[in-house]
Amino acid sequence: MIEYFLAGGFFMYPILGCLILGLAISIERIISLSKASINTRNFISKVTSALDKGGTKEALDVCQKTKGPVAAIFHAGLLRADRGVEHVEKAIANAGSIEMAFLERGLIWIATFITLAPLLGFLGTVQGMVVAFDDIKKANDISPSIVAEGISVALLTTLFGLVVAIILQVFHNYFLDKIDRLVIDMEEASVELVDHLVANKKGK
Numbered sequence: 001m002i003e004y005f006l007a008g009g010f011f012m013y014p015i016l017g018c019l020i021l022g023l024a025i026s027i028e029r030i031i032s033l034s035k036a037s038i039n040t041r042n043f044i045s046k047v048t049s050a051l052d053k054g055g056t057k058e059a060l061d062v063c064q065k066t067k068g069p070v071a072a073i074f075h076a077g078l079l080r081a082d083r084g085v086e087h088v089e090k091a092i093a094n095a096g097s098i099e100m101a102f103l104e105r106g107l108i109w110i111a112t113f114i115t116l117a118p119l120l121g122f123l124g125t126v127q128g129m130v131v132a133f134d135d136i137k138k139a140n141d142i143s144p145s146i147v148a149e150g151i152s153v154a155l156l157t158t159l160f161g162l163v164v165a166i167i168l169q170v171f172h173n174y175f176l177d178k179i180d181r182l183v184i185d186m187e188e189a190s191v192e193l194v195d196h197l198v199a200n201k202k203g204k
Helices: 002-007 012-036 040-064 069-078 085-103 107-139 144-203
Strands: none
Touching (some): 012 085, 012 144, 040 144, 069 144, 085 144
């Protein structure tokens, strides 16, 4: 593998850089998204129970002790519970937008590396082909050995670029799926919170 890498030439290094940076961001995203995931059903139950027993203050304490985007939007909404349901919904929507930005942080760079790696590979291949044809011209010979060696070296950058893009694409799709599920949890949980606040208001 190392021999293939060195034989690929200069463009193998920026492709390797795309892989290293992409994997670094992916590892950070895996850790962050894992921390963002909670048992939403259990959390909603704790918050609604706290609302019924101790009011908004106790529910806010539950939110502060819980990590993740669902707890963050609940906290933002409950801070404005005394102003009415409309203010709660607006606060939840604003907090949700902020949490979405945190969840999607870094994905644009992974997408950039997915696009950049194969393009760098193609660029390296074009350069390699130019060099290969120059070698043929200098040798004044189009024997299969000269042609095959030059072209095989030229294609190495495309191969590595595509491999890097495939690896990072798998991570990128996984993160998108994870974020989609977190967003669904946020939306469903916020609806339940608003419904519970409305029910409590009517009960009073």
